[in-house]
Amino acid sequence: MKLISVILPVYNAQDTIVAAIESVLKQTYSNLELIIIDDGSTDKTASLIEGIEDDRIIFKKRDNKGLGNTLNELLSMCSGDLVARMDADDICHPNRLEKQFKFMESNSDVVLLGGQIRFLVNNSYINIDFFPAEHEKILAGLMNENFPICHPTIMFRKKEALCLGGYTVGLAGEDLDFFLRIASLGKLANLDTVVLDYRILMNSLSSTKKNELNIGYSYAIYNENMRRNNLSEISYSDFISFVWDKRTLIERLDDFLKNWSRFFYRKSLFSRANGDIFFSLCYLFFAITIQPKRSLKRMLRRILK
Known part of the structure; x- marks a missing residue:
């Protein structure tokens, strides 16, 4: 072997x-x-x-x-x-x-x-x-x-x-x-x-450092798009200065809502694990309401499994 x-x-x-x-x-x-x-x-x-x-x-x-x-x-x-x-x-x-x-x-x-x-x-x-x-x-x-x-x-x-x-x-x-x-x-x-x-831990990196994760993920995707277009990657500091800090109000709001949707999804899992179905469904409803497209895709994949 x-x-x-x-x-x-x-x-x-x-x-x-x-x-x-x-x-x-x-x-x-x-x-x-x-x-x-x-x-x-x-x-x-x-x-x-x-x-x-x-x-x-x-x-x-x-x-x-x-x-x-x-x-x-x-x-x-x-x-x-x-x-x-x-x-x-x-x-x-x-x-x-x-x-x-x-x-x-x-x-x-x-x-x-x-x-x-x-x-x-x-x-x-x-x-x-x-x-x-x-x-x-x-x-x-x-x-x-x-x-x-x-x-x-x-x-x-x-x-x-x-x-x-x-x-x-x-x-x-x-x-x-x-x-x-x-x-x-x-x-x-x-x-x-x-x-x-x-x-799943509520105090994990994914739960407590949401903004840093949003920046890191966006940076990775931005540079991937640069590579696909045969363009040079940019540094992390340049990304912050010329891309991240230049986001529109709508883009900033989307990132803010994304954080809360993930938070409520995790809360839903914790409530479900504790046997509290009512609060689990409530938190899941909040997650879907905040980010309907992303959350519904997740649910559809589970239904089709």
Whole structure:
């Protein structure tokens, strides 16, 4: 069996890190290395990791450098040709790596592969929208910020990732930028089966740093459009000065409403997980009312699944 490198950045995840690591070590595909970097945690994360005895674990603790730098450092430490992402608060299904490896071996034109997920909210499981399998549909979704690929589910080819220079550093939402850039080197795809339980936290990056994410996503899409038109990419600072700060009032309002729609969607999930169907439906109604086109598309995909 070929070696698969699993990369896991972690920061202050003492409540979930052990379960995340164990879900990787218990994979049906056993020829793996699990490379973990603790990005300056201030809780018990590091000691918990050090307490797990398995020769396949490569662990490094250092000062905080941010997610982009950490992902690139992890990538540089990989020995395998295939790299799988993992987050410190999620749970891999036992046959995730085996299924993804077989697909990547059989589809040499695919450079990055995701899979279906379940939401894990307060120890309750909620089925999520069905992510498309086809490259064209995935790419179209990315350009509309619909995210038809979930970052911690991905497996990608190390050679292509290194050709890109890895992840863009200092950019919130670096996953979208990475997906769009690596798509220039091959196809994107999703498995049609659930490979990961994705934990939803109200205090996660996606919930608390909405504006930074909006800027990062818009920047990634803007530069992708520049590349498609054979134009030079612009720097992040120039994007802020000449594009983001020049948005019309309607565009600013749309970004504002997008944030609130995502917030109410998450609140709906939490209420549903807690068994409060009434408030779950209320929050879902607010999400749809604020961003009807985006929310209705999500619901339609679920109905058609």
